[in-house]
Amino acid sequence: MVNSNTYKQYFNIWLLLMFLTVITVGAAQFDFGSLNIPIAMLIASIKAGVVALHFMHLKYEDGMTWIFATYPIFLLFLLIAFSATDIFTRVVN
Amino acid sequence: MSQSHSFDKSYLEDGTGFKSWFFTHDHKRLGVMYLWAIGIFFILAAIASFLIRFEHLTPGQTIVDAQTYNVLFTLHGAVMVFLFIVPGVAASFGNFLIPLMIGARDVIFPKLNLYSFWVYCAGAIIFLIALAAPADTGWTFYTPYSIDTGANVILVTFGVFVLGFSSILTGINFIVSIHKLRAPGLTWDRLPLFCWAAYATSLLQVLATPVVGITLLLLIGERYFGLGFFDPAKGGDPVLFQHFFWFYSHPAVYIMILPAMGIISEVIPVFSRKPIFGYKAIAYSSLAIALISFLVWGHHMFVSGQSKLINIIFSVITFAVAVPTAIKVFNWLWTMYKGSIELSAAMLYSLAFIFLFTIGGLTGLFLGALAADVHLHDTYFVVAHMHYVMIGGTVFGLFSAIHFWYPKMWGKMFDEFKAKIAFVLIFIGFNIVFFPQFILGTLGMPRRYFNYSPEFATLHQISTYGTWILGIGFIIMLYALLRPISNKAEANPYKSASLEWAMPSPPPTLNFEKIPTLTASTYDYGTKLEQEA
Amino acid sequence: MPFMKFVKSLALPSEMLPPIIEEESHFDPETEHSAAKLGMWLFLATELLLFGGLFAAYAIFRAKYPEMFLEGSASLDVVLGTVNTVILIFSSYTVAIAVSAIQENRIRLVKWMLWITIICAAIFAVNKYFEYSYKISNGITPGTDIFYSIYYAATGVHMLHVFIGMAVLGVLLKKVNEGRYHKGNFTAIEIGGLYWHLVDLIWIYLFPLLYLA
Numbered sequence: 140m141v142n143s144n145t146y147k148q149y150f151n152i153w154l155l156l157m158f159l160t161v162i163t164v165g166a167a168q169f170d171f172g173s174l175n176i177p178i179a180m181l182i183a184s185i186k187a188g189v190v191a192l193h194f195m196h197l198k199y200e201d202g203m204t205w206i207f208a209t210y211p212i213f214l215l216f217l218l219i220a221f222s223a224t225d226i227f228t229r230v231v232n
Numbered sequence: 233m234s235q236s237h238s239f240d241k242s243y244l245e246d247g248t249g250f251k252s253w254f255f256t257h258d259h260k261r262l263g264v265m266y267l268w269a270i271g272i273f274f275i276l277a278a279i280a281s282f283l284i285r286f287e288h289l290t291p292g293q294t295i296v297d298a299q300t301y302n303v304l305f306t307l308h309g310a311v312m313v314f315l316f317i318v319p320g321v322a323a324s325f326g327n328f329l330i331p332l333m334i335g336a337r338d339v340i341f342p343k344l345n346l347y348s349f350w351v352y353c354a355g356a357i358i359f360l361i362a363l364a365a366p367a368d369t370g371w372t373f374y375t376p377y378s379i380d381t382g383a384n385v386i387l388v389t390f391g392v393f394v395l396g397f398s399s400i401l402t403g404i405n406f407i408v409s410i411h412k413l414r415a416p417g418l419t420w421d422r423l424p425l426f427c428w429a430a431y432a433t434s435l436l437q438v439l440a441t442p443v444v445g446i447t448l449l450l451l452i453g454e455r456y457f458g459l460g461f462f463d464p465a466k467g468g469d470p471v472l473f474q475h476f477f478w479f480y481s482h483p484a485v486y487i488m489i490l491p492a493m494g495i496i497s498e499v500i501p502v503f504s505r506k507p508i509f510g511y512k513a514i515a516y517s518s519l520a521i522a523l524i525s526f527l528v529w530g531h532h533m534f535v536s537g538q539s540k541l542i543n544i545i546f547s548v549i550t551f552a553v554a555v556p557t558a559i560k561v562f563n564w565l566w567t568m569y570k571g572s573i574e575l576s577a578a579m580l581y582s583l584a585f586i587f588l589f590t591i592g593g594l595t596g597l598f599l600g601a602l603a604a605d606v607h608l609h610d611t612y613f614v615v616a617h618m619h620y621v622m623i624g625g626t627v628f629g630l631f632s633a634i635h636f637w638y639p640k641m642w643g644k645m646f647d648e649f650k651a652k653i654a655f656v657l658i659f660i661g662f663n664i665v666f667f668p669q670f671i672l673g674t675l676g677m678p679r680r681y682f683n684y685s686p687e688f689a690t691l692h693q694i695s696t697y698g699t700w701i702l703g704i705g706f707i708i709m710l711y712a713l714l715r716p717i718s719n720k721a722e723a724n725p726y727k728s729a730s731l732e733w734a735m736p737s738p739p740p741t742l743n744f745e746k747i748p749t750l751t752a753s754t755y756d757y758g759t760k761l762e763q764e765a
Numbered sequence: 766m767p768f769m770k771f772v773k774s775l776a777l778p779s780e781m782l783p784p785i786i787e788e789e790s791h792f793d794p795e796t797e798h799s800a801a802k803l804g805m806w807l808f809l810a811t812e813l814l815l816f817g818g819l820f821a822a823y824a825i826f827r828a829k830y831p832e833m834f835l836e837g838s839a840s841l842d843v844v845l846g847t848v849n850t851v852i853l854i855f856s857s858y859t860v861a862i863a864v865s866a867i868q869e870n871r872i873r874l875v876k877w878m879l880w881i882t883i884i885c886a887a888i889f890a891v892n893k894y895f896e897y898s899y900k901i902s903n904g905i906t907p908g909t910d911i912f913y914s915i916y917y918a919a920t921g922v923h924m925l926h927v928f929i930g931m932a933v934l935g936v937l938l939k940k941v942n943e944g945r946y947h948k949g950n951f952t953a954i955e956i957g958g959l960y961w962h963l964v965d966l967i968w969i970y971l972f973p974l975l976y977l978a
Contacts (some may be wrong), residue, residue, distance in 0.1 A: 458908030
């Protein structure tokens, strides 16, 4: 798994992450209205994905690890979706 | 401890004294210690429940005052839930059986297994001290009361947080063990159904527990640092606490029941002398329960002020979770159909499980129906439903396991006759205690109330008398189990085809000197095994 | 020269290292290695869901009180937040190097990288300390409003993970110094590294949500 290219690759990944951080901060200077959060989350997810795939070696792992790595994201989505549905469709009388 | 040494001595004889147990990495010893721990907590919480029932013998004050009553039901609920039934069958029999059933020498992380037992002990101590402080929130810690009450909340919730850690670590251990340590030939479609159930349970433990962890941390933060998430005065939302709480606590219901279902799937084919019917359906329904159980938590909150839309959504999905459960029940019945059934004590508890759990499950559907729930919510109907599922389900499953694996665990035989007498008393007593509570609930008797109107007196009294029969049954069962009639158990007294019975009773410390290779399913009754015998 | 001898000893192939008495194990090393990784990923899943409650609270309250969140996040120091982001990402990079280096027996490199990671974590903690104390001296506490509740709760729980991560890396470093890890035994460093990456991952989300909202 480790060869002479590995360290160079890590360095490139680090550069990419730095570049994405600049974009994160840069994008926040503009107001996209309701898209502000989705854009910020998209960039953050790209960064997180890069860290997971390359630094955490998820790209070398088997399917089961992928399931365990991604399933909690689905559950988190459920938690947010159901509780938000409640809170924003409540009629207070 | 040399390798050969660990195969010619049984795990019970391999070292004596406190240290050889409390520092052991042996999954069997850890399972036995969990069993003792949950047994002691069960007795403790059961005594609290006997006092609660005694208090209800007459309207008004009978033996304790209202504040003591609140402390008693908090103690009963909290100990039963967090110290007995959540670790319960999974930690005790899961630890004891999984490595034996999958043909491994131990769980994959033996040291972590010991640590999670220690964490459980530490959590239990914190929790018990905190409950004695005392606590009066009930086991659910609902806000805003839990933010305002003068009683002890921080330490109790911290205890639950620590116990959650133990639950998570055990779950990780089981999942990885089942993935990585199955013996050659033990494919997923030959895996014993108890392991499937334990696997699904572990998934829930690992994925649901952290959410209640952060919720309780935030609750501590509300009391200690003045966070505002659940405090309406600060713009927070107390119902959000209930969302977070039930996101864990509904799956936790299946953490409690799934391992018991696994036990029933093991016991029924052995005493029916037939291969399990619908192996795949039972196995996958365990996973289906684990997946769907994350989608229904809102049915605990129909009258909390939750929005109508989400009420309807949760009500509909709740009916879906009944499907995999029903699949299991039908498959157990089909397994018994035309089998040669032997009514041993373990089998009796399993049969009672099917009967009582079906009542508990179907009344659960009443409660899942939105309109009915508005009437029945927070009445004794819920209490009765919950106890039919938790005692009639989990505890009867646990008793079935204790009797069934007794020879394997202790290398001794108990007196079947005494055990059957105990069963009859427990079965009758249980129904006398809880069936009247269904009626009380439909008549409108609210749960957790100290006092009640005189017209409810008769039903309350019947229920209280039932606890006495139930108590006598428990004592006889304990007597039968603690006074074995033979000190020499055969390796396989019940002629089971499962792997754990293929080694001596009790098994040696490292289980298998040579890791076995499986060539057939472990449910081949009435076929190969019978011919060999 | 004793010093050069010392340096060379750091790069010895595994078969020439002093024999280490391992814990008695019932399973083959390959199984143990892959199992440890799978177990760690499961643990990371629980960590993600632990923060999940905070992310869910964020989503709900942000939708409920958008102005409060804009105002609150404008009051946070973006420069300090950005510096901390850069520090954590860099520490993730160094841990990744350490995990690969141990597999080649480049022990000295591993030590350097672990040291740098721990120092980065310490700098992160110091920055956070200044941030907290500045806020508190201005009378802004967790109870001020929901935004600060989330700010303190989320960064506080994250901070706790930074400290745990520092402790884990410290223990790993100590054991590396004792010569316990090498080409044939690097699982602990690998899963310790995974934990540290998670600390980074969580911050990658917290940073834009809190500082740049």
